[in-house]
Amino acid sequence: MRKIIDPLGQFLKTEAAGGVALMAAAALSFIFVNSQGLFSSPLLADFHAGMAGLPVTVDFAGRPVLRMTLELWVNDGLMAIFFFVVGLEIKREVLVGHLDTARKAALPALAAVGGAIVPAVIYFVFNRRAPQTLHGWAIPMATDIAFAVGVLSLFGRRVPAALKIFLLALAIVDDLLAILVIAAFYTAKMNVAALGAAAAAFLAIHAMKASGVRRPWAYVLAATAAWGCVLASGIHATIAGVILGLMTPISLPEGGPSPVDRLIAVLHPWVTFLIIPVFAFLNAGVKLGVSQLASSASSPVALGVAAGLVLGKPIGIFLTTVGARGLRLVSLPEGIGRGQLLAVAFLGGIGFTMSLFIGGLSFSDPGHLADAKAGIAAASLTAALLGSALLHRFLKETPR
Secondary structure (H helix, E strand, O other): OOOHHHHHHHHHHHHHHHHHHHHHHHHHHHHOOOOHHOOOHHHHHHHHHHHHHOOOEEEEEEEEEEEEEHHHHHHHHHHHHHHHHHEEEEHHHHOOOOOOOOHHHHHHHHHHHHHHHHHHHHOOOOOOOHHHHHHOOOOOOOOOHHHHHOOOOOOOOHOHHHHEEEEEEEEHHHHHHHHHHHHHHHHOOOOHHHHHHHHHHHHHHHHHHOOOOOOHHHHHHHHHHHHHHHHHHOOOOHHHHHHHHHHHHOOOOOOOOOHHHHHHHHHHHHHHHHHHHHHHHHHHOOOOOOOHHHHHHOOOOHHHHHHHHHHHHHHHHHHHHHEEEEEOOOOOOOOOHHHHEEEEHHHHHOOOOHHHHHHHHHHHHHHHHHHHHHHHHHHHHHHHHHHHHHHHHHHHOOOO
């Protein structure tokens, strides 16, 4: 039990602290973008826009190889490391963790599927007469694990261990569904030659593993090549991170910490305290002037996203779980009541990071993207408050 509880406790502590860092970065982004209205000066807003649009070029042998804005480097490059860690966590949970048997995986898997389908349907209902915005249907599907676990951790020892494990497993499956959706529905026209080169890079990494290559720099070079080829292929570059995470060995012949565990331990703090906050700072800001507020209040994008997260996620998670339990397909872990389950279902409506990411893939139109961001911000805050209120109501007091 200690082998399971200790790593889980460390992971949850990191996520809880990461939620604070993420909220701080999002608040800073909002302040910078709205500096004209807040401080009667556009300096911070101009700095934010200039930073996001800053061109960054990678040269090789004196020749430019890849040129993108800083925002794209973060969204396509640094976020690939985030998705690499997600891939590592999915592999660990499926093979040796809380999803390593069909019985363990059934409850969070069904809850995650229900929590993905219902929000997408709600978004479609709001946007069914606006075909130009239908592409954002996946925005309210995902849960932000850092925010959700951060809120749950505020209740300390009152939270049963089974409830924490359920939320963690739910978020892992939720991330997997989001990855599949991005790969299947948010891919541009594919470059077959680049896709073939990416496949060759992945095969080379597999051959290196099979032949016992242990040099980290060799894998870093091959992984970078694979990422570059995926980027050029038209498939979103972050998918390369997921594939590389799933390819990482989970065990070694001589025993000891596996490469998966070592990489998670090394990369998780960097992802939590640097990559995700930087992504939030560059992507979360939405200018909330009178015109934008009026636009978002009547926008089918903002309304669809907000309703999908605040209503769709908890309805999907809760009703799917209760229905599956009623059909005796699953059973609730000991110590979790329906009230606590409903509270966690509302926390599932905190869709900040992944929702912003999918929003950026969905819309090139700045107005639609601004509406999506407004819906995400309002819904995530509302879901956090409702989930917290329900947790306060249904969690037992800690014995003194």
